[in-house]
Amino acid sequence: MTEIGIGIIGGGYMGKAHAVAMSAVGAVFNTALRPRLEMICASSPASAEKYRVAYGFARATDSWQVLVNDPKVEAIVIASPQETHCDIAQAAFALGKPVFCEKPLGASLEQSRAMVAAAQGHTNMVGFNYIRTPASQFVRQLVAQGAIGDVTWFRGEHTEDFLADPDSPATWRTQGDANGTMGDLAPHMINGALALIGPIRAVMAEVEIVHTSRPGGSVTNDDHGQMMCRFANGAMGQMYFSRISHGRKMGYAYEITGTKGAIRFDQEDQNAIWLYTTDEPEATRGFRKILTGPAHPDYLPFCQGPGHGTGYQDQIIIEARDFLQAIETKTPVWPTFRDGMDVNQIIAAAMASNRTKTWVDVASL
Amino acid sequence: MTEIGIGIIGGGYMGKAHAVAMSAVGAVFNTALRPRLEMICASSPASAEKYRVAYGFARATDSWQVLVNDPKVEAIVIASPQETHCDIAQAAFALGKPVFCEKPLGASLEQSRAMVAAAQGHTNMVGFNYIRTPASQFVRQLVAQGAIGDVTWFRGEHTEDFLADPDSPATWRTQGDANGTMGDLAPHMINGALALIGPIRAVMAEVEIVHTSRPGGSVTNDDHGQMMCRFANGAMGQMYFSRISHGRKMGYAYEITGTKGAIRFDQEDQNAIWLYTTDEPEATRGFRKILTGPAHPDYLPFCQGPGHGTGYQDQIIIEARDFLQAIETKTPVWPTFRDGMDVNQIIAAAMASNRTKTWVDVASL
Amino acid sequence: MTEIGIGIIGGGYMGKAHAVAMSAVGAVFNTALRPRLEMICASSPASAEKYRVAYGFARATDSWQVLVNDPKVEAIVIASPQETHCDIAQAAFALGKPVFCEKPLGASLEQSRAMVAAAQGHTNMVGFNYIRTPASQFVRQLVAQGAIGDVTWFRGEHTEDFLADPDSPATWRTQGDANGTMGDLAPHMINGALALIGPIRAVMAEVEIVHTSRPGGSVTNDDHGQMMCRFANGAMGQMYFSRISHGRKMGYAYEITGTKGAIRFDQEDQNAIWLYTTDEPEATRGFRKILTGPAHPDYLPFCQGPGHGTGYQDQIIIEARDFLQAIETKTPVWPTFRDGMDVNQIIAAAMASNRTKTWVDVASL
Amino acid sequence: MTEIGIGIIGGGYMGKAHAVAMSAVGAVFNTALRPRLEMICASSPASAEKYRVAYGFARATDSWQVLVNDPKVEAIVIASPQETHCDIAQAAFALGKPVFCEKPLGASLEQSRAMVAAAQGHTNMVGFNYIRTPASQFVRQLVAQGAIGDVTWFRGEHTEDFLADPDSPATWRTQGDANGTMGDLAPHMINGALALIGPIRAVMAEVEIVHTSRPGGSVTNDDHGQMMCRFANGAMGQMYFSRISHGRKMGYAYEITGTKGAIRFDQEDQNAIWLYTTDEPEATRGFRKILTGPAHPDYLPFCQGPGHGTGYQDQIIIEARDFLQAIETKTPVWPTFRDGMDVNQIIAAAMASNRTKTWVDVASL
Numbered sequence A, B, C, D: 001m002t003e004i005g006i007g008i009i010g011g012g013y014m015g016k017a018h019a020v021a022m023s024a025v026g027a028v029f030n031t032a033l034r035p036r037l038e039m040i041c042a043s044s045p046a047s048a049e050k051y052r053v054a055y056g057f058a059r060a061t062d063s064w065q066v067l068v069n070d071p072k073v074e075a076i077v078i079a080s081p082q083e084t085h086c087d088i089a090q091a092a093f094a095l096g097k098p099v100f101c102e103k104p105l106g107a108s109l110e111q112s113r114a115m116v117a118a119a120q121g122h123t124n125m126v127g128f129n130y131i132r133t134p135a136s137q138f139v140r141q142l143v144a145q146g147a148i149g150d151v152t153w154f155r156g157e158h159t160e161d162f163l164a165d166p167d168s169p170a171t172w173r174t175q176g177d178a179n180g181t182m183g184d185l186a187p188h189m190i191n192g193a194l195a196l197i198g199p200i201r202a203v204m205a206e207v208e209i210v211h212t213s214r215p216g217g218s219v220t221n222d223d224h225g226q227m228m229c230r231f232a233n234g235a236m237g238q239m240y241f242s243r244i245s246h247g248r249k250m251g252y253a254y255e256i257t258g259t260k261g262a263i264r265f266d267q268e269d270q271n272a273i274w275l276y277t278t279d280e281p282e283a284t285r286g287f288r289k290i291l292t293g294p295a296h297p298d299y300l301p302f303c304q305g306p307g308h309g310t311g312y313q314d315q316i317i318i319e320a321r322d323f324l325q326a327i328e329t330k331t332p333v334w335p336t337f338r339d340g341m342d343v344n345q346i347i348a349a350a351m352a353s354n355r356t357k358t359w360v361d362v363a364s365l
């Protein structure tokens, strides 16, 4: 059991989630490396100090450079806004330090490419947590093992409603492509699609601002977007992303149809997998609601009882385990920066398609 | 109470459904006109006679011309394959007889246009039954009344799995555009979209044969198709149609998001409407599962108890009531042939889009 | 194909349902006997005449004696209040006429016993429609075939909310044991329990009036009741019946656990059966949501497509088919008066248990 | 921020859960007291050492007396089998140390009473975690605030299937009342019933061993049990507990009906509350599926996004927060040992009722 000094940049939504994860991961997964909460960074000295106390870090700073360069910080978690990811990651890799970066990898495809280049030879991971639940990991296995045959159809969505009310004010969230729905929400489900089905060859998309002005100003980034896509393996697909989907709180949901069965999943009931197979006679066929349990990936360390359920925070603990393991074993653990870049490429293709109103080859970007 | 002689062409799936409906509709809805099962027509004398006995018709024939021309046949229900609809309807209208035609209206847009022209001045209806359930009628009212605000997003599907098994043999169902998924299944949901949201301005579609050969021969029509669409009122939308969706038996399902709420519906649980509104405080907001009952359109005549449920056959009884009422009052009852033609136009636009891989203006067809 | 003259007593909720069923049943099931709507009876000449016109009967009367004695009335459906069932049935059997009687059989166990005695040698059926759905018929087969092993546990409920509002006025429904929850709602589920699991040996019950006074007067019959029960095969069970269950519209629901699996059903989603078996490995076990279809009992005559669904009215059509078949074949079709009496016996035992606050042997009643 | 030395007795299922909780709780809840994992105790030196390393404790022991008496152990968590709870708690209280004890409080009512007596003046809590989820805490508030009016009916169950297979071997779990279904599973739901509805006045129960012999020996404790109960506020209720409920993995589920609405909950979908109220017009009434989020108790510290969900481990973190707060503020935090004792009293009454086959007054025990 060796300690490792962790530095986290950002103390908000995800900075906290990662701080908690680093506190808990050792006990949950009996990891070889044990995180020591070394330093936290936030925009101001006051907020950084507040987070330090709250989450139990040794030190605080308002400069990510200070954090990155600190010798006792041996691994870095980037949980600050998308625009900051690229610079921080490059600086950390320059020092040979392992980096876990929240999604989206970069604020643009260009940034993501630069980040992948910089990550060469260094431990790197990207924060696609939803695909790491016991349920979605198991679905990935099922599909890969051919449990539903060859995939013919995929439908994915990532829908939430935090900006569904037209009277919600304009903020930084409503400015800049990287904070729009395609930039901010789409990455999770695009990553999911790639992980579950495989590479996407071409997309045809529509992206739009529905509420162009909100109290406090005009809106410059997209409220929702949809796309049709063609996977490399020939499967056809459809996706939808929205921050204005009234009633949807964590609408990371997908349906996969194959030649021998089908699977349905909705993150709002994250411990249930719906599986349809054709093994039974017609009269007893139906979608089976499988509750996650010790028989599914990464569940048992959280609870010995099936159906007892994991939650959002547990996904981040799973990510922390993976990151520590990648560092310890010097072996990449999926999803890496390359996976993050692949997602940015699809998004770039979708944005291009929206402009040209034509199908766009992903490889052309 | 006046009797009216009914002639039905086709004694199969839908011919029977309409025969039962005509037997029951008087008692259910206390209609002014009371159907008399005058004549049934099928492909052969033997099958026609078999249906006559089974359903209780007075006479049988294997010639639709005989049926159409029979003076005691005062109203005609077309429940034969799509290719036959146009000729029969034209012949009936030439004699001034009311016609109810199963979906799709014609086997092509051209046929549908000819049928609408022929229908001028005569009672005409088309068989979109799914939009006539108590649930979907009520949803239509909710949307029209603004219960969920302005519609921003629509997703619809009509998915079944009767050809999901790649080893299902090639039959007449796997030949000819009118029997493919776009021709045969898509009409219901396209009609639903038009009824719930309004006219569609443009579509971008993909349609394909997944299993190009099946035991017994090659397949010439589409297994599934998808489209993105733009409604005249500005709403964005997505649809999917499939006969190879393992696990889906009656996947006529839609989601409608508006600026003030959302609605979800799935025909596989046809007596439930899911409504989300923002009237409650955040802590008690959620999709409400509303069970149909006497408070919803056309439910009470079937049952005094809410939640007791209507079924497939009841939809056809509702259609029969509408048809009789249209005849009696000489006032068109929705959906008419024009609605059927509108659906064919969208399908034609989708097929064109699939060929050109571009957005297609519906009006251009 | 032979005609048979049908007389229905009662033109309300169930009188109408049976009139519609008799109109439709021939076409649906291609029955050997074909109903002719001969005479309808209601409390007053005016209402009887109104129903005659609405449902399409040849004649009307306000005297059930006239109906029963009419030579053209060859089979009788009793759809009048529980207090009337016994006299009518006895009179009809005295003339050797077949009788279908709505549930509960008699207004008391004594009446039911008299009715069974009178029914000896004559065609007799009782109106437990919920057990006759395609779904519950199939569940019955599954249990009987041992699909879930030996039954260890049963939970049943029949809950509705038509009197849940304490401000709903006192009416005839709130007077008299036979109209209380135990008298009026419990019979369906008790019959279900007997059909699915087998005879009940002993019960321990609690029955009570929750809202003892309502606008318009005091209430003399029970709002809800519960019981624990022991089946003859050793299984343990629990039931609950209520007319004050807010939110429940047709809460005829049951759960059956066996040594090899389990089944769940809720009439509010009447076309779905939830089946859990242990054939699969742990990781893919789950309750399967099976949608009714042509593979299930009595579904196909209503629709060729699975998942398209049957509804409340269809249950009554199934009953009509059974009644006609029992008449034609002179062979009893389940459930007969004896089954109705068995239900009354359980209810009598429950009422006794409620008084004595002890377990009551059903055989002791 | 003050450190506090934590000692945990037991390193299995719950010992681990509490170790993880103590590692994470500071960062999650920004607690004033910060746990230091001081010592862990298990049955053997080897297992204790294994747990020490895995969970990150400073020291290990195989003697709970050593742990309890250690001066650096300032607060004690009992996560060892039920038979050990009483002795440990008494020893700890004798030293004035705060104790958190897993459910059930004692292995018998007598033990629980002794434990409550010993706890006088000391910080004490009992581990009913299911009532501490954001969902069930919110339900408790709703009921208390009268959101569904006066409660008329309660149904609760705690059902699992870990011994549903008759071929599962006999182990220590199948020996001794405290490890039977009434002793081991019932406490959670009985506590839930008391918390949600209020005190229970009398019970009528049935408890039984279904599989009296299993591979490896005979079974001496109950497989399932049911009871009818009467609450002090007059409400009627029904409960069921089982370890042989095929298909149920975490069947902690309840339904509460009131005079103005109803609530349904199932721990297998732990982030959803189903609420029915009568505020809307009939046509739009229905059970609302409310997803937990920042608007619900104790959710926000885990995640800023609604619908993102908490899991089993999070419940234990909430308990840890409560325990630390009770210690810090020297103010009891619900549920205390008294609540644990109340549960044991109901169980004792149920066992007595099962023996006598009569209603048993809870106060008589």
Ligand SMILES: NC(=O)C1=CN([C@@H]2O[C@H](COP(=O)(O)OP(=O)(O)OC[C@H]3O[C@@H](n4cnc5c(N)ncnc54)[C@H](O)[C@@H]3O)[C@@H](O)[C@H]2O)C=CC1
Binding pocket: A009, A010, A011, A012, A013, A014, A015, A041, A042, A043, A044, A047, A062, A063, A064, A078, A079, A080, A081, A082, A084, A102, A103, A104, A127, A128, A129, A184
């Ligand atoms: N995986 C997931 O489920 C989620 C991922 N995210 C991602 O996590 C990242 C952070 O988002 P949130 O936590 O929601 O944001 P937040 O606004 O809650 O927190 C951002 C934090 O970054 C700090 N920060 C901002 N600029 C900084 C700078 N230049 N230097 C140092 N610190 C700086 C702020 O002080 C704050 O503590 C984003 O990339 C976002 O896309 C966000 C939410 C969920």
Ligand SMILES: NC(=O)C1=CN([C@@H]2O[C@H](COP(=O)(O)OP(=O)(O)OC[C@H]3O[C@@H](n4cnc5c(N)ncnc54)[C@H](O)[C@@H]3O)[C@@H](O)[C@H]2O)C=CC1
Binding pocket: B009, B010, B011, B012, B013, B014, B015, B041, B042, B043, B044, B047, B062, B063, B064, B078, B079, B080, B081, B082, B084, B102, B103, B104, B127, B128, B129, B184
């Ligand atoms: N609204 C709905 O839910 C459904 C609508 N349909 C539509 O109903 C129509 C009939 O389809 P099904 O009933 O499924 O077909 P089917 O194959 O079950 O029955 C077709 C009937 O038409 C008769 N027929 C065929 N050619 C004929 C001709 N030239 N002259 C006279 N009779 C002829 C056949 O003898 C047969 O009785 C189609 O247009 C179909 O698209 C079908 C199924 C469901």
Ligand SMILES: NC(=O)C1=CN([C@@H]2O[C@H](COP(=O)(O)OP(=O)(O)OC[C@H]3O[C@@H](n4cnc5c(N)ncnc54)[C@H](O)[C@@H]3O)[C@@H](O)[C@H]2O)C=CC1
Binding pocket: C009, C010, C011, C012, C013, C014, C015, C041, C042, C043, C044, C047, C062, C063, C064, C078, C079, C080, C081, C082, C084, C102, C103, C104, C127, C128, C129, C184
């Ligand atoms: N199987 C099921 O799902 C249901 C069964 N029922 C049963 O059906 C029976 C009728 O109930 P509803 O139709 O709800 O009642 P209702 O009040 O709607 O109709 C009762 C009918 O009986 C007639 N009637 C009353 N007394 C009569 C008399 N002495 N002679 C002739 N006619 C008389 C009335 O005029 C009226 O037409 C009851 O036994 C009831 O328990 C009722 C509802 C559902």
Ligand SMILES: NC(=O)C1=CN([C@@H]2O[C@H](COP(=O)(O)OP(=O)(O)OC[C@H]3O[C@@H](n4cnc5c(N)ncnc54)[C@H](O)[C@@H]3O)[C@@H](O)[C@H]2O)C=CC1
Binding pocket: D009, D010, D011, D012, D013, D014, D015, D041, D042, D043, D044, D047, D062, D063, D064, D078, D079, D080, D081, D082, D084, D102, D103, D104, D127, D128, D129, D184
């Ligand atoms: N709140 C909840 O959800 C749950 C509560 N429990 C409760 O937690 C307690 C522990 O149960 P599990 O963790 O499932 O058991 P377990 O068998 O997984 O672990 C028991 C632990 O106690 C230790 N132990 C046994 N006897 C001991 C002794 N005399 N001295 C010191 N250590 C001893 C064992 O070495 C082992 O580490 C029980 O009271 C049980 O009822 C158990 C499971 C779930």
